[in-house]
Amino acid sequence: MNQQNFPVQVAPLESCREPGPEERSMLRKVLDRVGQYCQSRSLFVLHYCTGCGAIELPPSMTSRFDLERVGMQPMVTPRQADILLITGYLSVKTLKRVILTYEQMQSPKYVMGFGSCTINGGMYWNSYATVKRLGDYIPVDTYIAGCMPRPEAIQQGFLDLIERIDGGRAVAWKDYYRNYDRYLGHQQHLFGRDWLTPTDVVGEAAHYRLAGDGTLGPHTALLDQYAGYHQAWGVPREQYAELEASS
Amino acid sequence: MTQQVPEQLHAVFREIPGIRVQHDSERRVRVTLRADTLPALLELLKGRGGYLHLSAISCVEWPESDEFELVYHLWSYESKMMVSAHIRIPRDPGRFISVYDIHSPAGFFERDIHEMYGVFFDGAPDMGKFILTEWDGPPPMRKDFSTLGYVNDTYEWQPYQPEWLQQAEQKGARVLPQEGPDGPLRKTR
Numbered sequence: 001m002n003q004q005n006f007p008v009q010v011a012p013l014e015s016c017r018e019p020g021p022e023e024r025s026m027l028r029k030v031l032d033r034v035g036q037y038c039q040s041r042s043l044f045v046l047h048y049c050t051g052c053g054a055i056e057l058p059p060s061m062t063s064r065f066d067l068e069r070v071g072m073q074p075m076v077t078p079r080q081a082d083i084l085l086i087t088g089y090l091s092v093k094t095l096k097r098v099i100l101t102y103e104q105m106q107s108p109k110y111v112m113g114f115g116s117c118t119i120n121g122g123m124y125w126n127s128y129a130t131v132k133r134l135g136d137y138i139p140v141d142t143y144i145a146g147c148m149p150r151p152e153a154i155q156q157g158f159l160d161l162i163e164r165i166d167g168g169r170a171v172a173w174k175d176y177y178r179n180y181d182r183y184l185g186h187q188q189h190l191f192g193r194d195w196l197t198p199t200d201v202v203g204e205a206a207h208y209r210l211a212g213d214g215t216l217g218p219h220t221a222l223l224d225q226y227a228g229y230h231q232a233w234g235v236p237r238e239q240y241a242e243l244e245a246s247s
Numbered sequence: 248m249t250q251q252v253p254e255q256l257h258a259v260f261r262e263i264p265g266i267r268v269q270h271d272s273e274r275r276v277r278v279t280l281r282a283d284t285l286p287a288l289l290e291l292l293k294g295r296g297g298y299l300h301l302s303a304i305s306c307v308e309w310p311e312s313d314e315f316e317l318v319y320h321l322w323s324y325e326s327k328m329m330v331s332a333h334i335r336i337p338r339d340p341g342r343f344i345s346v347y348d349i350h351s352p353a354g355f356f357e358r359d360i361h362e363m364y365g366v367f368f369d370g371a372p373d374m375g376k377f378i379l380t381e382w383d384g385p386p387p388m389r390k391d392f393s394t395l396g397y398v399n400d401t402y403e404w405q406p407y408q409p410e411w412l413q414q415a416e417q418k419g420a421r422v423l424p425q426e427g428p429d430g431p432l433r434k435t436r
Contacts, residue, residue: 092381093381119424120404120405120407125398127394128394128397128398129382132403133402133404135405135425140425141423160421172425189401
């Protein structure tokens with residue numbers, strides 16, 4: 001782990017290790033259990049409706065199938081939402097917005113890939129602009145297969161996610177911190193070496209004590225190199241290269 | 248089946264040398280003409296025929312003859328007829344004159360065609376990037392651009408039926424692709 005390039009001191013691996021489930025005290029186990037139960041019964045869903053899947057959500061949410069029965073409600077802002085629901089295909093442009101949205105959400109956060117497109121590009125599998133595997137760029141908790149999945153399938157997917165949260169198995173969001181370098185590498189492959197988000201994910205990983213072997217690496221080293229890009233936010237790439245050369 | 252072209256339109260078409268008119272259905276006239284006469288046709292149709300609305304400009308690439316075909320779709324609210332004007336321009340250098348001064352919506356259509364096919368329109372207000380703002384490659388709608396080749400080079404595929412998943416399904420377990428032997432979630436457990 002290369003610590004010199006980062007202002008945030010990442011704690012050594014031993015001290016940020018989470019105690020295993022069997023190592024916890026009895027009280028902690030009970031509290032965790034209650035917490036997980038409550039968490040799984042109160043979920044706010046942020047819909048990222050750029051694909052055709054959005055049309056299946058109104059019947060799922062409203063009186064016909066009524067998702068509020070299982071404790072789910074739509075939410076309009078990322079910072080107050082638990083679940084990011086990606087309803088359908090993502091282009092390279094919209095994936096950028098999804099990542100910016102995802103990084104704004106508070107932990108614990110869950111991502112649901114909806115429809116075949118998030119799994120393997122779906123019917124747009126041979127399109128130059130459509131992203132194939134969502135799981136390469138952000139960690140996904142549950143996929144709902146189908147083109148389109150019916151509301152029954154959506155509900156089944158939500159119930160599956162609820163079961164995972166209740167059992168403490170929906171931990172994909174931790175993987176984003178532990179293997180940030182891998183996710184960032186895939187992002188940089190599509191968006192270019194100078195890809196930056198306003199969120200300091202490495203700092204957050206240290207804060208949550210989730211920094212692992214895969215948090216820092218060759219791809220996160222590039223973040224530092226292009227950090228000045230933040231100040232020149234909105235400057236076209238060519239102009240930025242000129243600015244950089246002149247300074 | 249060729250029907251009678253209305254006299255109003257016929258008078259316009261008579262002005263254009265070398266024009267070929269096909270009147271295939273009641274409300275649709277297809278004309279094929281030389282590229283250099285197209286602005287004159289659009290002016291005449293707008294001024295005399297009432298064809299005020301340019302619905303779209305489409306582009307077709309013909310690799311056999313090394314040409315781009317540009318189709319200008321024009322609509323008249325008075326006679327409720329569509330005229331589609333077909334011209335062909337050589338693929339190299341792929342330049343044509345903009346009709347923005349006749350129909351201002353052409354600015355968007357030409358910008359789109361420039362982005363997707365690489366045809367440059369002289370006199371267009373803006374030939375900058377339009378929808379593919381983050382695309383650095385060749386114009387993607389050209390026939391010589393291999394979409395599948397690009398996709399195979401850029402993205403990785405998700406195996407649909409890997410063995411470990413089949414085994415897990417036989418046991419009745421629900422497993423994510425990330426939880427498979429190569430998946431990241433597996434390693435962090």
